Amino acid sequence: MTQSLRLKRLTLVAVLLALCVVGANVKIMGSIAFDSAPAFLGAILLGPIDGAFLGFFGHMVSAALSGFPLTLPIHLVIAVMMAICMFAFGWIRKRFGRSRLATIVISDIVGYLINVPLEIAPLYLMMNAAIFAFFIPLTIATVLNLVVCELVYAFLPQSIKTKPYLRSEIK
Structure with a gap:
């Protein structure tokens, strides 16, 4: 990848990081926010x-802005689960096509499953039954973040979606 393409890719990462910070300020409940879109x-x-990387960073910023209401160790677990969620979501989209309807539905379902029920499992060990109070707000936030993401992606011009620095073959 040329220096120019690397710079454009890095710029896009920086813009998305900034949007994670902006979204982290749009709270739904505690540290649950629009940081993951x-x-x-x-x-x-x-x-x-x-x-x-963006999922981990986005959650940590959201939690920091809230004062780590559930403690730093719990938010680290959540951030790692967010990273796993984004990795699986992105891998499905990369592997099976970004715009195919079946791929979109499957990746969104997997994103939800990792971000809500699977994330609650390790947190149950740390928080016991109190974690279930977060199920509905977390479900709402995850669905809304996925909807915002899919709408933004759907309305991006094809010329942006096919830029060389976005191609999956480039490392």
Whole structure:
């Protein structure tokens, strides 16, 4: 990849990071916010590794802005689960096609399953039954973040979706 393409890719990562910070300020409950929509978008446009980075960073910023209400260790677990969620979401989109309807539905379902029920499992060990109070707000936030991501991606011009620095073959 040329220096110019690397710079454009890095710029897009920086813009998406900034959007994660903006979204982290739009709270639904506690540290649950709109920080993951840019991470989901980054996972589609840039791939699973960049998406995982954005998901981890987005949650940590959201939690920090809330004062780590559930403690730092719990938020680290959530951030790791967000990274796993974005990686799986981005991998599915990269592997099976970004715009195929079946791929979109499957990646969104997998994103939801990792971000809500599978994330609750390890947190149950740390928080016991209190974690279930987060199920509905987390479900609402995840669905809304996925909808925002899919709408933004759907309305992106094809010329942007096919830029060379976004191609999955480029490392």
